[in-house]
Amino acid sequence: MNMWKRSELMRRLDLSLPLVQGPFGGGLSSVDLAVAVSEAGGLGSFGVHHLEAAAITAVAADIRARSARPFALNLWIPHDGSDEAHADAAQFAAYLAPLAPYFAELGLPLPTPPARYAPPYAQQIDAVLAARPAVFSFVYGIPAADVLARCRELDIFTLGAATTPAEALALVQAGVDGVVATGFEAGGHRVSFLRPAEDCLTGTLALLPQVADAVAAPVVAAGGIADGRGIAAALALGAQAVQIGTGFLACRESGTHDLHRRRLLGEDAGDTALTRAFSGRLARGLRNRFMHEIGAAATAPYPIQGWLSGRLRAAAIAQGRGDLMSLWSGQSAPLLSRGEPLAAADYIARLMSQAQQAIARLGSLAGRQEQE
Known part of the structure; x- marks a missing residue:
């Protein structure tokens, strides 16, 4: 009932x-x-x-x-006009620079600006x-x-x-x-x-x-x-x-992805932080290498940062690199049952x-x- x-x-x-x-x-x-x-x-x-x-x-x-x-x-x-975001060539190059080593590490060519972000x-x-x-x-x-x-x-x-x-x-x-x-x-x-x-x-x-x-x-x-x-x-x-x-x-x-799901159900699921590293806007996720390293660097505004990190995310998933992809999670993850989803x-x-x-x-x- x-x-x-x-x-x-x-x-x-x-x-x-x-x-x-x-x-x-x-x-x-x-x-x-x-x-x-x-x-x-x-x-x-x-x-x-x-x-x-x-x-x-x-x-x-x-x-x-x-x-x-x-x-x-x-x-x-x-509300901030972000759907019309634009970056000229110099701005785009500056935004890309902190991420260039990760593109190289994943074997990706550096991206060129899209028509829209x-x-x-x-x-x-x-x-x-x-x-x-x-x-x-x-x-x-x-x-x-x-x-x-x-x-x-x-x-x-x-x-x-x-x-x-x-x-x-x-x-x-x-x-x-x-x-x-x-x-x-x-x-x-x-x-x-x-x-x-x-x-x-x-x-x-x-x-x-x-x-x-x-x-x-x-x-x-x-x-x-x-x-x-x-x-x-x-x-x-x-x-x-x-x-x-x-x-x-x-x-x-x-x-x-299963990499993300395993972290949510793992023993370190409580290790979250707020970051702008992945999208350019403040968000909470499980700590990883990318969050730590980019957190101290200047990031592009949203949605440009999100577009750039999105190019990395697809390759990181394909290569099983949970250290280089966003792993969104709230502070409640430790309340979930450990093990299989x-x-x-x-x-x-x-x-x-x-x-x-x-x-x-x-x-x-x-x-x-x-x-x-």
């Missing part, structure tokens, strides 16, 4: 579990994972910020062909709206008013990420339907947009109740949650659901069982206190 009370968020999205799969970019999302989570009663997600419009259309069609359940597509909002955001937005997912989730800002209006017309629920109460207020005041309160424990990119990311490093335990108090819209908790105890705690602090990234990244269906359905079943046990323990404790 499903014990979960259907919150406003769950009712609006027709979810049976208060669970959102974190949307991974850079090829780490997979249709298999999104479908598995949605079919289990949560909200499966797919990060599409790295995809051209035609690929976004194809991903949405693939998910919909395999599941009639709600799902989310996620984009990065280019990122897909056109306007075309991506058009593709997302045309696909009409149940949820359009986004990070790094607030979509334009006309985009939000179009989402309301199409009955697309909008879900924006906030790393401070001020960002949560800005999202809701703009007309966004729900807020993901993202603590600094989370893996991947720090998605701040009102202030520098380094100034927005509040943990989930402190951030979540502040956001829940600040806005009337549904709040989803993210960051540091990988087992059922975290789910129970988040719901107690005012969240209507939780978003889990690292735990799902370690599942068999995710798009990550779980299927998403098994992980979800474990999460829900653990959460129910945690809630029952709290109820039992409260009952004993009343008797004393």
